[in-house]
Each structure stands twice: as C-alpha cells, then as structure tokens.
Amino acid sequence: MINSSPITSWEGAGAIFTFAGGGAAFWFWVMAILLIVPLVVALRAEKRAEDEHDKK
C-alpha cells in the first residue's frame, strides 16, 4: 500500500490530500499528460472521417 498521507494525526491538520507532504506535483504532470490523449483521439477521428468522406 502506498503511503500517501501527509498527516499522522487529525489534531491541527491542514492540507490532508494525498501526497500533500511531497509528491503531489508528480500527479499534476500525470494529469497534464492525460489531457493530451483526447486531443490525439480527436485528431485521429477527424482524419478518419476525412479519409472516408473525401474519397466519395
């Protein structure tokens, strides 16, 4: 199990999200990369549609 907790007690806790103690930026970049994927999907769909219909 990955230890992602930035806290050891709820007493006086502030930022409680996973990897707030360090490593959150890594997940930020994973998210950023995932946002490229739909652009590629859209581009491929556009190209496929054009290939099919431009021939007709």
Next chain:
Amino acid sequence: MTPEEIKAAIQATATINLEVYYYWATAIMILIHAGFLMYEMGASRVKHTLASGTKNILAFAFMIPTFFMFGWWIYLAMTAGFIPNFEAGAGGVPWSDAMGPNLQDNASGVFVAAFTLFACTTASILSGAVIERIRMMSFIILAVLLGSVVWVLSASWGWHYDGWMTKSLGYHDFGASGVVHMISGFFALGVLINLGPRIGKFNSDGSANVIKGHSLPMTATGLMLIVVGFFGFLGACVIFPGTAVSFHETMWTNIYGQPTTLSAIVFNTLMAVAGGIIGCYVMTRDPFWMMSGALCGVISAAAGLDLWYPGLAFVVAFLGGLLGPCAAKFIENRGIDDAVGAVAVHGICGVWGLLAVGIFMGGYPPVSETIPAITLWGQVVGIGVMAALGFIPGYVVSLIMKIMGILRASDAVQAAGMDVEVVGDAYPEEIRTEIN
C-alpha cells in the same frame, strides 16, 4: 463563553456559510452549461447535433483541470499586467496546500470552483458560434486558451481588488459584461474570421441565407436554463461577509470591496431579463431572439447590477435587446457567419454594458484611496482593453491553425455532417429521414 469565544464561533459559522453559499452557486452555474448544451444542439442541423453537443461537453470537461492547472494561478499572479507576481500567485500553484482538501481552508476550493464555472461559461460562448464546421481538436485548444488563460487574465486585471484596471481606471464591471462576455465575444469574432462560414450560408453575391437549427423548442428551453444559471453566476460575483477572506464584517460586497446586497442584484437581474426579452420581441418577434434577448438584457446590465435603479436596469437591458439583433445583422452583412449570434449578444452587448456604467454611474465614491471613482473615460478604456485582449489571441491562434490546415473540417465532412466524427445517432433513423 468569553466574548472572544463567541466571536470565534460566529466567525466559524460565517466561514461555513460562505462555503455553503459558493458551493450551491457553483451547482446552479452548471445550469448555464446545460442550457448552452441544449441551445447549441437545437441550433444545429440534425446531422451536426451530436458533434455540437460533444464539443460543448468537452469544453466543460477541459476547463476544469486546465483552470486548476494554471487558471487560478493566473488570476492571483497577473494583476499588474503581463508580468507575474510569484508571491501573490503562490496560493494558486496547483500543488500548494490551498489547492486541495485542507481543513484550515474552507474558501479556496469553493472560490476555484466558482471561477472554474465562469471559465466554462466563457468557453461555451465560443462553442456556439463555431458549430457545424470547426474541428474538435482545434476547438478544444481554443476553448482552453479562452477559458483558462485569456478571460482569467482579464479578470485579474479588471475583476480583482488589486487589478491594474481597478486601481488605475476605476473600472467597474460587477457582473462581467467585459471580463467574461466581451472577452468571449471578441475572441469568437477573431476565430470566426479565420474559420469562415458554414457551407451554404452565403450566396455568390454576398447575401446571406438563414440556416435553421433542427429544434427551436430545444434552443429556447436551453436559453431559459442559461437564465436560471445566471442567478448562480451573478450570485457568485458577490463576496460573502464576516469571514477572514471577506471585505466587510457584516455587509455583502462586490468584487471591488464596495458594499451591496443580494436584494440589489436580484432586483436588477430580473429587470434585465425582462427588458432584454421585450426589447428583442419589439425588434424581431422571433422566439429565438426573444430568449437570446434575455441574455442581451442581462449582459447589458451586468456591469452595474449592484447599483442600477431597477427601472434604469430595465431601460439599459431593453436597449441591449434592440442592439443584439441589429449587431448580429451587421456582423452577418460583413460576411461573418456567427451561428448563434454570440459576437453580438456577448461582445457588443458587453460593450454597451460597460459604456452604460460610464454614462449613468457618475458620483459613486470609491471604497478606498487606492481605487478611483467610476468614470466614463475609465469604462471606455476598459472597453478597448477587453476588445483587444479578447480579439487578438483568438485571431492569431486560429490564424496559425488555419495555416496549418487544422482549423476547419473538410467540405466533404461538413456535407456528410460533423456527427461522422463521433459515435452514435442523435435521433432514430425514421425521424432523421423526416427532418433531414
């Protein structure tokens, strides 16, 4: 309890109430997006319906992570212009303690959420203008540029207590006539110039044809949903009192720190909706434009919703209702195909809204020595800044896309219907056959 304990308890209650208030304002704002979804699908011909809907939904989905990634940081850091203040922006860095679940911070999440929905609204305005011919990938990139960068920059300048337009011009734009509507309208104009019209929109002599959407009832209902959503939008333009992040202990304020009330906002918002609808009815007798008239009215009155006399809000909105259809016709006569009148409704009515504040709102005292009073000059300069800040990025980036050949779908795909790029059919075959 000691007086200090009572005070702390009151402030804790106020903080929770702030959280509740913006949480639900954000939820109501999602109705704007639901409305734009119906509006755009109804305004599309059957063979383009799902592509228009998909585009709109993706704009919503992309705005959320991208605003988180850099939008909020831009808002906090760029108040002085194009040079960021890294210290001021520290709380908006996406991996900072404020940008996630934090038991000591009840405000950042709901503020980011509300601003994210403002960003979604801004991107949706572009979405309608470009239906039936823009490519999906290019649209997504343009929507992110508009919603998570350009409008946020304008908000940082003119919709922030420390913004340079606020501090040097006394720029007053309570409900975002300029920072949301003008920006998106002029951005859309820049894109439309490069995108070109839908096939069949203009004849060889330059005259325009009417391209009817497939469902006016869907469009009109969508527009009414947008009106409902605007109550969340405009409610979120007000700062909750009595907390550590409030401007005032006991009074609501606008985003510039000037006192107001929710009663003021609702008085004038209702008047603006009515004035815009009636103005558009007088001008067109067209149900499509009557509902767009509600938007014309709200956008025209938005900049001063905290201060109008309700009768004057009605008049300003009525004039906006007359202006919207005229501006749309003027734009069409210039050979620009704006499928839903977004440039006219948002861009031109936004100009009128800022100008109206400059004309009618002299004499209101500033809230501090660092902010000048409202002036006609300040509003006129603000109009110029908003027009340029919206138009230039939209025009330049779409021009680059046009040169690269990735902006506009091929004529064959447009003729077949943009729905060939997505999976599914909007309607059963027998209905499509009848409507097509």
